[in-house]
Amino acid sequence: MKHKITHLPLLAVIGCLSTGAYAAITPANLFSDEAVFQQGVHLPVWGTATADEKQIIVNYRGQTQISDIIDGKWRVDLEPLPASAKAATMTIQGRESRIAIDNTLVGEVWLASGQSNMEFGMNMFAKSNPEIRKDIDQADDPLFRIIKVRKEAFHGEIGRNKSDWITCSPATARGFSATAYYFARELRKQKGVPVGIILCAWSGSAIETWIPQNKLSDDPDLQPIIEQYKTEVSKYTPQAYENLVMEAIREQNAYDNRRDSGIERSQLGPRPKIPMGPKCPTRPGSHYDVMLRPLIPYAIKGVIWYQGETNGNQMDFRRGGPYLYRKLLATMIKTWRGDWHDDTLPFIFVQLPSWKGKTLEGNEAYQGWAELRDSQLQVFSETGHTGMAVTMDLGDFDDIHPWNKEAVGMRLALCAQQIAYGDAYRFSAGPVAKSYHIDNDSIRITFDYADTGLVLNPENHGFLICGPDRVFVPAKAICVENTVKVWSDDVPDPIAVRYGWSNAFEPALLDKNGLPASPFRTDNFKLISQQ
Numbered sequence: 001m002k003h004k005i006t007h008l009p010l011l012a013v014i015g016c017l018s019t020g021a022y023a024a025i026t027p028a029n030l031f032s033d034e035a036v037f038q039q040g041v042h043l044p045v046w047g048t049a050t051a052d053e054k055q056i057i058v059n060y061r062g063q064t065q066i067s068d069i070i071d072g073k074w075r076v077d078l079e080p081l082p083a084s085a086k087a088a089t090m091t092i093q094g095r096e097s098r099i100a101i102d103n104t105l106v107g108e109v110w111l112a113s114g115q116s117n118m119e120f121g122m123n124m125f126a127k128s129n130p131e132i133r134k135d136i137d138q139a140d141d142p143l144f145r146i147i148k149v150r151k152e153a154f155h156g157e158i159g160r161n162k163s164d165w166i167t168c169s170p171a172t173a174r175g176f177s178a179t180a181y182y183f184a185r186e187l188r189k190q191k192g193v194p195v196g197i198i199l200c201a202w203s204g205s206a207i208e209t210w211i212p213q214n215k216l217s218d219d220p221d222l223q224p225i226i227e228q229y230k231t232e233v234s235k236y237t238p239q240a241y242e243n244l245v246m247e248a249i250r251e252q253n254a255y256d257n258r259r260d261s262g263i264e265r266s267q268l269g270p271r272p273k274i275p276m277g278p279k280c281p282t283r284p285g286s287h288y289d290v291m292l293r294p295l296i297p298y299a300i301k302g303v304i305w306y307q308g309e310t311n312g313n314q315m316d317f318r319r320g321g322p323y324l325y326r327k328l329l330a331t332m333i334k335t336w337r338g339d340w341h342d343d344t345l346p347f348i349f350v351q352l353p354s355w356k357g358k359t360l361e362g363n364e365a366y367q368g369w370a371e372l373r374d375s376q377l378q379v380f381s382e383t384g385h386t387g388m389a390v391t392m393d394l395g396d397f398d399d400i401h402p403w404n405k406e407a408v409g410m411r412l413a414l415c416a417q418q419i420a421y422g423d424a425y426r427f428s429a430g431p432v433a434k435s436y437h438i439d440n441d442s443i444r445i446t447f448d449y450a451d452t453g454l455v456l457n458p459e460n461h462g463f464l465i466c467g468p469d470r471v472f473v474p475a476k477a478i479c480v481e482n483t484v485k486v487w488s489d490d491v492p493d494p495i496a497v498r499y500g501w502s503n504a505f506e507p508a509l510l511d512k513n514g515l516p517a518s519p520f521r522t523d524n525f526k527l528i529s530q531q
Contacts, residue, residue, distance in 0.1 A: 031090070035104045042299070048072050063078050065077070107143070107195055112180040112198065118304075122135070142168070146176055154286070200292055208222075346385055350389045355369060355400050367528070371527050373500075377518050392518075433448075444485050453511065456508060470525060472501070
């Protein structure tokens with residue numbers, strides 16, 4: 001952790017040592033050189049100290065706050081500060097030591113979380129897109145900074161990455177989250193203040209790893225996730241499990257050494273996994289407990305979230321499948337807002353793009369990603385102060401990691417303008433189905449977020465319609481003002497319409513700003529992933 005520690009004069013230290021061991025003050029990990037603090041809100045500053053320290057003093061931008069140390073912990077809350085691009089030093093003074101946190105700014109701070117499409121860096125996507133390489137070369141912005149939370153599977157594990165704030169430059173931007181980079185770059189243009197990103201993501205993570213276990217246990221619909229976990233844990237004695245963990249870690253180290261020696265990944269096979277249990281990174285609540293919880297209550301403006309691929313591919317419906325995702329995502333948002341004591345904390349997420357996906361064994365028609373998008377749409381429609389960036393047109397049918405993260409970041413920023421900053425960007429979400437009306441042999445759909453008008457490709461529009469037999473067939477569709485009329489000559493008595501109901505789909509319904517409509521359904525038929 002980068003910050004300067006100085007000590008009192010030697011005679012004073014010797015005097016203190018005569019009554020006890022040398023005392024140390026340790027601020028929370030996020031308080032390091034080059035940090036960005038959130039403007040306009042109270043700023044919690046906290047940490048720990050050894051027993052000899054009784055009180056600490058925090059000085060920052062003309063403010064002085066004092067905290068007693070209770071049970072080795074301390075915290076102060078600074079008064080709200082205006083945005084400032086002028087670097088300043090925060091000092092934390094104890095009886096025997098003084099910590100200086102240098103070159104800090106005040107602006108907008110966002111938490112960026114999820115799985116690989118949030119975690120992966122600019123350098124990865126630059127391999128297939130020369131424009132991203134140009135963006136890296138031009139990424140020279142000292143007022144944009146990011147900190148990557150260490151990826152640790154369990155408390156006490158040696159982290160793979162060091163957590164420090166990093167200033168954006170051509171030398172550093174290549175490792176920045178591509179999604180977060182473009183989101184922050186757009187915020188910098190819009191707001192003109194420093195921007196800080198806290199990246200807390202884990203490739204391949206399911207959403208249940210980001211929710212504390214007690215929140216899963218408290219909900220009857222989510223209890224099966226914990227029950228399944230308990231069943232797995234019961235297979236081992238504590239010592240037998242520890243032995244398996246140690247063996248897995250040795251195998252992982254050997255695997256990493258072989259990889260670092262230049263052996264191609266295709267020849268290495270999968271990386272050895274820690275068995276399910278208290279030290280497995282895929283256990284319920286793992287990333288919440290080890291990675292997210294230590295960030296609380298660092299002041300943030302909001303959250304951007306890009307996750308769902310793993311749950312969309314989940315074949316075990318007892319654990320985090322596409323239909324259950326609506327309950328999981330709503331629970332996670334409510335939990336995180338409770339942690340930050342802010343019921344209106346902006347939460348903006350990416351709706352899954354197109355990808356061919358996986359089929360359920362024995363059911364080639366299984367559309368896990370379509371069903372998960374349906375869950376995301378429901379959460380967006382029913383949960384206040386949320387935004388949803390629709391990305392159906394940005395996917396790659398054959399690659400779960402589409403490269404166009406610039407557009408993703410831009411759409412997240414559009415949502416932020418409306419949800420977090422109150423700007424009148426009515427088109428931030430793209431058209432969202434609001435209601436429908438059955439008119440004899442056709443169904444008329446009305447939309448929210450369609451003030452600029454609708455554009456529909458009449459030849460390849462992706463609408464399906466069904467009658468009482470619930471068998472969906474391709475439909476015809478036309479735009480009528482800001483509605484869409486859907487019908488089929490083969491369905492004289494229609495009862496329901498679906499749009500974009502496929503893992504991979506080329507969207508053809510957009511607003512006049514070019515933002516695609518969210519896939520939707522007007523029915524409430526039982527889904528394949530619904531228990």
